[in-house]
Amino acid sequence: MAPTKGSSKGASSGGSHKGSKTSNFSSDSRVSKSSKKNAPKRPPPKEVKSKARTAPENLQKKKKRKYTEAELNLPKLNSITPVGVVKPKGKKKGKTFVDDSEGMMTILAMVNAEKEGQIESKMMKARQLEEIREARKKEMEARVAEKKGKLEAVKDSIRNKKKGKGASDESSSAVSKSSGSKFSKPKRKSVSFA
Amino acid sequence: MRQLTEEETKTLFSKLAHYTGRSLNSLIAPTDGGQQMVFRLQGSRVYYMPLALANLATSIPRDNLLSAGTQMGKFTKTGKFRLNLTCLDVVAPHARYKLWIKPNGEMPFLYGGNVVKAHVGRWSEDCPEHSGVIVYSQDDTPLGFGVSARSTQEAKKLDPTGIVLFRQADVGEYLREEDTLFTT
Numbered sequence: 001m002a003p004t005k006g007s008s009k010g011a012s013s014g015g016s017h018k019g020s021k022t023s024n025f026s027s028d029s030r031v032s033k034s035s036k037k038n039a040p041k042r043p044p045p046k047e048v049k050s051k052a053r054t055a056p057e058n059l060q061k062k063k064k065r066k067y068t069e070a071e072l073n074l075p076k077l078n079s080i081t082p083v084g085v086v087k088p089k090g091k092k093k094g095k096t097f098v099d100d101s102e103g104m105m106t107i108l109a110m111v112n113a114e115k116e117g118q119i120e121s122k123m124m125k126a127r128q129l130e131e132i133r134e135a136r137k138k139e140m141e142a143r144v145a146e147k148k149g150k151l152e153a154v155k156d157s158i159r160n161k162k163k164g165k166g167a168s169d170e171s172s173s174a175v176s177k178s179s180g181s182k183f184s185k186p187k188r189k190s191v192s193f194a
Numbered sequence: 195m196r197q198l199t200e201e202e203t204k205t206l207f208s209k210l211a212h213y214t215g216r217s218l219n220s221l222i223a224p225t226d227g228g229q230q231m232v233f234r235l236q237g238s239r240v241y242y243m244p245l246a247l248a249n250l251a252t253s254i255p256r257d258n259l260l261s262a263g264t265q266m267g268k269f270t271k272t273g274k275f276r277l278n279l280t281c282l283d284v285v286a287p288h289a290r291y292k293l294w295i296k297p298n299g300e301m302p303f304l305y306g307g308n309v310v311k312a313h314v315g316r317w318s319e320d321c322p323e324h325s326g327v328i329v330y331s332q333d334d335t336p337l338g339f340g341v342s343a344r345s346t347q348e349a350k351k352l353d354p355t356g357i358v359l360f361r362q363a364d365v366g367e368y369l370r371e372e373d374t375l376f377t378t
Protein backbone atom coordinates (compact mmCIF):
# COMPACT_ATOMS: atom_id res chain seq x y z
CA MET A 1 0.00 0.00 0.00
CA ALA A 2 2.89 2.29 1.04
CA PRO A 3 4.41 2.21 -2.24
CA THR A 4 1.13 3.05 -3.60
CA LYS A 5 0.81 5.93 -1.16
CA GLY A 6 4.32 6.87 -1.65
CA SER A 7 3.90 6.46 -5.11
CA SER A 8 0.78 8.49 -4.85
CA LYS A 9 2.59 11.08 -2.77
CA GLY A 10 5.50 10.92 -4.93
CA ALA A 11 3.24 11.04 -7.73
CA SER A 12 1.50 14.02 -6.23
CA SER A 13 4.75 15.71 -5.34
CA GLY A 14 6.28 14.52 -8.40
CA GLY A 15 3.09 15.37 -10.08
CA SER A 16 3.54 18.97 -9.22
CA HIS A 17 7.08 18.87 -10.31
CA LYS A 18 6.16 16.86 -13.21
CA GLY A 19 3.37 19.17 -13.84
CA SER A 20 5.76 22.01 -14.11
CA LYS A 21 8.05 19.91 -16.11
CA THR A 22 5.39 18.54 -18.23
CA SER A 23 3.96 21.94 -18.60
CA ASN A 24 7.22 23.04 -20.02
CA PHE A 25 7.61 19.96 -21.97
CA SER A 26 4.05 19.59 -22.95
CA SER A 27 3.88 23.17 -24.00
CA ASP A 28 6.21 22.33 -26.80
CA SER A 29 4.36 19.17 -27.57
CA ARG A 30 1.04 20.98 -27.28
CA VAL A 31 2.10 23.59 -29.68
CA SER A 32 2.89 20.97 -32.11
CA LYS A 33 -0.34 19.14 -31.40
CA SER A 34 -2.48 22.20 -31.09
CA SER A 35 -2.64 22.68 -34.85
CA LYS A 36 -4.25 19.30 -35.24
CA LYS A 37 -6.37 19.24 -32.16
CA ASN A 38 -7.60 22.80 -32.11
CA ALA A 39 -8.78 22.90 -35.72
CA PRO A 40 -12.32 21.59 -35.12
CA LYS A 41 -12.66 23.90 -32.16
CA ARG A 42 -12.29 26.97 -34.27
CA PRO A 43 -15.52 28.42 -35.54
CA PRO A 44 -15.98 27.22 -39.05
CA PRO A 45 -15.89 29.99 -41.70
CA LYS A 46 -19.39 31.22 -42.01
CA GLU A 47 -20.94 31.51 -45.40
CA VAL A 48 -21.83 35.12 -45.93
CA LYS A 49 -24.96 35.46 -47.93
CA SER A 50 -25.81 38.91 -49.11
CA LYS A 51 -29.27 37.84 -50.17
CA ALA A 52 -31.58 35.08 -49.13
CA ARG A 53 -32.15 32.14 -51.37
CA THR A 54 -35.76 33.14 -51.67
CA ALA A 55 -34.90 36.66 -52.74
CA PRO A 56 -36.58 37.55 -56.01
CA GLU A 57 -33.21 37.85 -57.76
CA ASN A 58 -32.25 34.34 -56.82
CA LEU A 59 -35.64 32.88 -57.59
CA GLN A 60 -35.45 34.04 -61.20
CA LYS A 61 -33.87 31.57 -63.51
CA LYS A 62 -30.54 32.61 -64.78
CA LYS A 63 -30.42 33.01 -68.52
CA LYS A 64 -28.56 30.22 -70.13
CA ARG A 65 -26.40 31.20 -72.99
CA LYS A 66 -27.98 30.36 -76.31
CA TYR A 67 -25.72 29.30 -79.09
CA THR A 68 -26.45 30.53 -82.55
CA GLU A 69 -26.47 28.04 -85.36
CA ALA A 70 -23.31 29.48 -86.79
CA GLU A 71 -21.47 28.80 -83.51
CA LEU A 72 -22.60 25.21 -83.42
CA ASN A 73 -21.00 24.45 -86.75
CA LEU A 74 -23.86 22.23 -87.81
CA PRO A 75 -23.94 21.09 -91.41
CA LYS A 76 -26.47 23.27 -93.18
CA LEU A 77 -28.44 20.47 -94.76
CA ASN A 78 -28.98 18.82 -91.38
CA SER A 79 -30.57 21.79 -89.66
CA ILE A 80 -34.26 21.90 -88.88
CA THR A 81 -35.13 25.04 -90.83
CA PRO A 82 -34.29 24.75 -94.50
CA VAL A 83 -31.53 26.96 -95.81
CA GLY A 84 -33.71 29.30 -97.83
CA VAL A 85 -36.45 29.79 -95.25
CA VAL A 86 -34.52 31.51 -92.46
CA LYS A 87 -35.55 35.11 -92.18
CA PRO A 88 -32.98 37.67 -91.10
CA LYS A 89 -33.32 38.45 -87.39
CA GLY A 90 -33.89 41.97 -86.23
CA LYS A 91 -35.34 43.07 -89.52
CA LYS A 92 -38.49 45.09 -89.37
CA LYS A 93 -41.66 43.25 -90.23
CA GLY A 94 -44.03 44.54 -92.88
CA LYS A 95 -43.92 46.23 -96.24
CA THR A 96 -42.01 49.30 -97.28
CA PHE A 97 -44.17 51.45 -99.50
CA VAL A 98 -42.93 53.72 -102.23
CA ASP A 99 -45.11 56.76 -102.36
CA ASP A 100 -42.84 59.69 -103.03
CA SER A 101 -42.29 60.44 -106.69
CA GLU A 102 -38.52 60.56 -106.23
CA GLY A 103 -38.39 56.96 -105.09
CA MET A 104 -40.61 55.99 -108.00
CA MET A 105 -38.37 57.87 -110.39
CA THR A 106 -35.25 56.13 -109.17
CA ILE A 107 -36.89 52.74 -109.52
CA LEU A 108 -38.13 53.71 -112.96
CA ALA A 109 -34.69 54.88 -114.02
CA MET A 110 -33.20 51.59 -112.84
CA VAL A 111 -35.82 49.57 -114.67
CA ASN A 112 -35.43 51.65 -117.81
CA ALA A 113 -31.67 51.25 -117.84
CA GLU A 114 -32.04 47.51 -117.38
CA LYS A 115 -34.57 47.32 -120.20
CA GLU A 116 -32.43 49.37 -122.55
CA GLY A 117 -29.51 47.09 -121.85
CA GLN A 118 -31.62 44.04 -122.57
CA ILE A 119 -32.92 45.45 -125.83
CA GLU A 120 -29.45 46.53 -126.86
CA SER A 121 -28.08 43.07 -126.23
CA LYS A 122 -31.00 41.55 -128.10
CA MET A 123 -30.36 43.80 -131.07
CA MET A 124 -26.67 42.99 -131.03
CA LYS A 125 -27.41 39.32 -130.91
CA ALA A 126 -29.92 39.62 -133.75
CA ARG A 127 -27.41 41.53 -135.83
CA GLN A 128 -24.71 38.98 -135.26
CA LEU A 129 -27.07 36.16 -136.13
CA GLU A 130 -28.08 38.03 -139.26
CA GLU A 131 -24.45 38.42 -140.28
CA ILE A 132 -23.83 34.74 -139.77
CA ARG A 133 -26.91 33.93 -141.81
CA GLU A 134 -25.82 36.23 -144.61
CA ALA A 135 -22.38 34.69 -144.68
CA ARG A 136 -23.85 31.21 -144.82
CA LYS A 137 -26.20 32.23 -147.59
CA LYS A 138 -23.36 33.66 -149.62
CA GLU A 139 -21.35 30.52 -149.13
CA MET A 140 -24.27 28.39 -150.29
CA GLU A 141 -24.77 30.55 -153.35
CA ALA A 142 -21.10 30.36 -154.20
CA ARG A 143 -21.20 26.58 -153.85
CA VAL A 144 -24.27 26.31 -156.08
CA ALA A 145 -22.66 28.57 -158.69
CA GLU A 146 -19.53 26.47 -158.61
CA LYS A 147 -21.53 23.30 -159.11
CA LYS A 148 -23.39 24.85 -162.00
CA GLY A 149 -20.16 25.99 -163.58
CA LYS A 150 -18.78 22.48 -163.33
CA LEU A 151 -21.90 21.05 -164.89
CA GLU A 152 -21.75 23.57 -167.69
CA ALA A 153 -18.13 22.73 -168.30
CA VAL A 154 -18.94 19.04 -168.55
CA LYS A 155 -21.84 19.76 -170.86
CA ASP A 156 -19.64 21.92 -173.05
CA SER A 157 -16.99 19.27 -173.22
CA ILE A 158 -19.58 16.68 -174.28
CA ARG A 159 -20.96 19.06 -176.84
CA ASN A 160 -17.49 19.68 -178.21
CA LYS A 161 -16.87 15.95 -178.49
CA LYS A 162 -20.07 15.54 -180.46
CA LYS A 163 -19.09 18.44 -182.65
CA GLY A 164 -15.71 16.86 -183.31
CA LYS A 165 -17.32 13.57 -184.43
CA GLY A 166 -20.01 15.02 -186.64
CA ALA A 167 -18.04 17.96 -187.93
CA SER A 168 -18.12 16.71 -191.55
CA ASP A 169 -21.84 16.14 -191.88
CA GLU A 170 -22.73 18.90 -189.46
CA SER A 171 -24.11 21.11 -192.15
CA SER A 172 -25.98 18.34 -193.92
CA SER A 173 -27.42 16.94 -190.69
CA ALA A 174 -28.45 20.38 -189.64
CA VAL A 175 -30.18 20.90 -192.93
CA SER A 176 -31.82 17.51 -192.82
CA LYS A 177 -32.94 18.09 -189.23
CA SER A 178 -34.39 21.42 -190.11
CA SER A 179 -36.04 20.11 -193.26
CA GLY A 180 -37.48 17.12 -191.39
CA SER A 181 -36.83 13.47 -190.73
CA LYS A 182 -39.60 12.29 -193.00
CA PHE A 183 -37.41 12.48 -196.08
CA SER A 184 -34.39 10.73 -194.61
CA LYS A 185 -36.23 7.76 -193.14
CA PRO A 186 -37.90 6.39 -196.23
CA LYS A 187 -34.52 6.48 -197.99
CA ARG A 188 -33.01 4.11 -195.43
CA LYS A 189 -35.95 1.72 -195.73
CA SER A 190 -35.66 1.60 -199.46
CA VAL A 191 -31.97 0.84 -199.12
CA SER A 192 -32.56 -2.07 -196.72
CA PHE A 193 -35.08 -3.78 -198.97
CA ALA A 194 -33.32 -3.20 -202.26
CA MET B 195 -56.36 50.18 -101.29
CA ARG B 196 -52.70 50.74 -100.61
CA GLN B 197 -49.50 51.99 -102.21
CA LEU B 198 -47.20 49.57 -103.96
CA THR B 199 -44.13 48.21 -102.25
CA GLU B 200 -40.71 48.64 -103.82
CA GLU B 201 -40.71 45.19 -105.30
CA GLU B 202 -44.20 45.55 -106.72
CA THR B 203 -43.30 48.91 -108.23
CA LYS B 204 -40.28 47.39 -109.88
CA THR B 205 -42.29 44.52 -111.32
CA LEU B 206 -44.96 46.88 -112.60
CA PHE B 207 -42.51 49.28 -114.20
CA SER B 208 -40.47 46.57 -115.84
CA LYS B 209 -43.64 45.26 -117.45
CA LEU B 210 -44.70 48.72 -118.58
CA ALA B 211 -41.20 49.43 -119.86
CA HIS B 212 -41.57 46.36 -122.04
CA TYR B 213 -44.11 48.27 -124.10
CA THR B 214 -43.06 51.86 -123.62
CA GLY B 215 -39.93 53.85 -124.16
CA ARG B 216 -38.21 56.36 -121.91
CA SER B 217 -41.27 58.60 -121.87
CA LEU B 218 -42.73 56.36 -119.20
CA ASN B 219 -41.43 59.01 -116.78
CA SER B 220 -44.29 61.25 -117.76
CA LEU B 221 -46.74 58.72 -116.32
CA ILE B 222 -45.73 59.51 -112.76
CA ALA B 223 -44.38 63.02 -113.18
CA PRO B 224 -46.76 65.71 -111.97
CA THR B 225 -48.80 67.25 -114.75
CA ASP B 226 -48.97 70.94 -115.62
CA GLY B 227 -51.85 71.53 -113.25
CA GLY B 228 -49.81 70.06 -110.41
CA GLN B 229 -51.86 66.89 -110.44
CA GLN B 230 -49.87 63.89 -109.29
CA MET B 231 -50.76 60.51 -110.77
CA VAL B 232 -50.25 57.44 -108.59
CA PHE B 233 -50.57 53.66 -108.69
CA ARG B 234 -52.65 51.95 -106.06
CA LEU B 235 -53.20 48.30 -105.25
CA GLN B 236 -56.67 47.01 -104.44
CA GLY B 237 -56.77 43.29 -103.92
CA SER B 238 -54.37 42.04 -106.53
CA ARG B 239 -55.29 44.71 -109.08
CA VAL B 240 -53.32 47.84 -109.77
CA TYR B 241 -55.09 51.09 -110.59
CA TYR B 242 -53.72 54.32 -111.98
CA MET B 243 -55.38 57.50 -110.77
CA PRO B 244 -54.82 61.04 -109.64
CA LEU B 245 -53.63 61.43 -106.07
CA ALA B 246 -56.74 63.39 -105.12
CA LEU B 247 -58.93 60.48 -106.16
CA ALA B 248 -56.74 58.04 -104.25
CA ASN B 249 -57.13 60.16 -101.13
CA LEU B 250 -60.87 60.27 -101.55
CA ALA B 251 -60.99 56.54 -101.99
CA THR B 252 -59.67 56.01 -98.46
CA SER B 253 -63.12 56.88 -97.17
CA ILE B 254 -64.58 53.75 -98.73
CA PRO B 255 -64.13 50.41 -96.97
CA ARG B 256 -61.79 48.06 -98.80
CA ASP B 257 -64.39 45.36 -99.23
CA ASN B 258 -66.83 47.77 -100.80
CA LEU B 259 -64.40 49.40 -103.19
CA LEU B 260 -64.61 47.73 -106.57
CA SER B 261 -62.57 50.02 -108.78
CA ALA B 262 -61.03 53.48 -108.89
CA GLY B 263 -59.19 55.14 -111.72
CA THR B 264 -57.84 53.10 -114.63
CA GLN B 265 -57.08 49.47 -114.07
CA MET B 266 -53.55 48.67 -115.26
CA GLY B 267 -53.47 44.98 -114.60
CA LYS B 268 -53.07 42.49 -111.80
CA PHE B 269 -50.43 40.68 -109.83
CA THR B 270 -50.50 36.94 -110.21
CA LYS B 271 -50.05 34.70 -107.22
CA THR B 272 -46.47 34.03 -108.27
CA GLY B 273 -45.71 37.74 -108.07
CA LYS B 274 -45.64 38.51 -111.77
CA PHE B 275 -47.62 41.33 -113.27
CA ARG B 276 -50.15 40.92 -116.07
CA LEU B 277 -51.27 43.93 -118.05
CA ASN B 278 -54.96 44.35 -118.62
CA LEU B 279 -56.57 45.65 -121.80
CA THR B 280 -57.71 48.78 -119.97
CA CYS B 281 -54.13 50.00 -119.68
CA LEU B 282 -53.99 50.44 -123.45
CA ASP B 283 -55.02 54.08 -123.33
CA VAL B 284 -52.32 54.83 -120.78
CA VAL B 285 -49.56 52.90 -122.52
CA ALA B 286 -50.30 53.63 -126.18
CA PRO B 287 -49.05 57.26 -126.27
CA HIS B 288 -45.65 56.11 -125.00
CA ALA B 289 -45.26 53.02 -127.19
CA ARG B 290 -41.76 51.89 -128.06
CA TYR B 291 -42.63 49.68 -131.02
CA LYS B 292 -45.72 50.09 -133.13
CA LEU B 293 -47.48 48.07 -135.76
CA TRP B 294 -50.20 49.35 -138.07
CA ILE B 295 -52.53 46.75 -139.53
CA LYS B 296 -54.39 47.01 -142.80
CA PRO B 297 -58.19 47.37 -142.74
CA ASN B 298 -58.59 43.77 -143.90
CA GLY B 299 -56.58 42.59 -140.89
CA GLU B 300 -58.52 44.51 -138.27
CA MET B 301 -61.37 42.05 -137.89
CA PRO B 302 -59.20 38.94 -137.49
CA PHE B 303 -57.19 40.79 -134.85
CA LEU B 304 -60.26 42.08 -132.99
CA TYR B 305 -61.68 38.58 -132.87
CA GLY B 306 -58.63 37.47 -130.96
CA GLY B 307 -56.30 36.28 -133.69
CA ASN B 308 -52.59 36.84 -134.00
CA VAL B 309 -51.33 39.24 -136.66
CA VAL B 310 -50.06 37.63 -139.86
CA LYS B 311 -47.62 39.24 -142.20
CA ALA B 312 -50.19 39.80 -144.95
CA HIS B 313 -52.16 42.09 -142.64
CA VAL B 314 -49.29 44.34 -141.63
CA GLY B 315 -49.47 47.81 -143.12
CA ARG B 316 -46.17 48.98 -141.66
CA TRP B 317 -44.23 48.63 -138.47
CA SER B 318 -41.32 50.05 -136.53
CA GLU B 319 -37.90 49.11 -137.81
CA ASP B 320 -35.28 47.58 -135.56
CA CYS B 321 -37.78 45.66 -133.49
CA PRO B 322 -36.22 42.60 -131.87
CA GLU B 323 -38.26 39.45 -131.39
CA HIS B 324 -40.33 38.89 -128.23
CA SER B 325 -40.65 42.60 -127.50
CA GLY B 326 -43.86 44.41 -126.66
CA VAL B 327 -45.65 46.03 -129.58
CA ILE B 328 -48.74 48.23 -129.65
CA VAL B 329 -51.11 47.54 -132.53
CA TYR B 330 -52.80 50.43 -134.34
CA SER B 331 -55.28 50.62 -137.15
CA GLN B 332 -54.34 52.62 -140.23
CA ASP B 333 -55.93 55.74 -138.75
CA ASP B 334 -53.73 55.51 -135.61
CA THR B 335 -56.39 54.14 -133.28
CA PRO B 336 -54.81 51.77 -130.76
CA LEU B 337 -56.44 48.36 -131.15
CA GLY B 338 -54.44 46.30 -128.72
CA PHE B 339 -51.00 45.04 -127.89
CA GLY B 340 -48.92 41.92 -128.23
CA VAL B 341 -45.45 40.44 -128.49
CA SER B 342 -43.44 40.32 -131.70
CA ALA B 343 -42.92 36.82 -132.99
CA ARG B 344 -39.98 37.70 -135.23
CA SER B 345 -37.54 40.54 -135.49
CA THR B 346 -38.19 43.00 -138.29
CA GLN B 347 -35.32 41.58 -140.33
CA GLU B 348 -36.56 38.03 -140.10
CA ALA B 349 -40.16 39.00 -140.72
CA LYS B 350 -39.22 40.43 -144.09
CA LYS B 351 -38.36 36.96 -145.33
CA LEU B 352 -41.50 35.44 -143.87
CA ASP B 353 -44.31 34.17 -146.11
CA PRO B 354 -47.61 36.14 -146.05
CA THR B 355 -49.36 33.68 -143.71
CA GLY B 356 -46.55 33.69 -141.17
CA ILE B 357 -47.34 35.13 -137.72
CA VAL B 358 -45.46 38.31 -136.89
CA LEU B 359 -47.19 39.24 -133.62
CA PHE B 360 -48.75 37.23 -130.84
CA ARG B 361 -51.85 38.95 -129.51
CA GLN B 362 -52.07 39.66 -125.80
CA ALA B 363 -55.02 42.04 -125.62
CA ASP B 364 -57.31 43.69 -128.13
CA VAL B 365 -60.25 46.05 -127.83
CA GLY B 366 -62.57 43.27 -128.96
CA GLU B 367 -62.26 41.97 -125.42
CA TYR B 368 -64.56 44.73 -124.25
CA LEU B 369 -67.32 42.74 -125.93
CA ARG B 370 -65.98 39.21 -125.77
CA GLU B 371 -64.91 39.33 -122.13
CA GLU B 372 -67.55 41.76 -120.98
CA ASP B 373 -68.59 39.62 -118.04
CA THR B 374 -65.15 38.83 -116.68
CA LEU B 375 -63.06 41.84 -117.66
CA PHE B 376 -63.56 43.74 -114.41
CA THR B 377 -64.32 40.94 -111.99
CA THR B 378 -61.89 40.69 -109.15
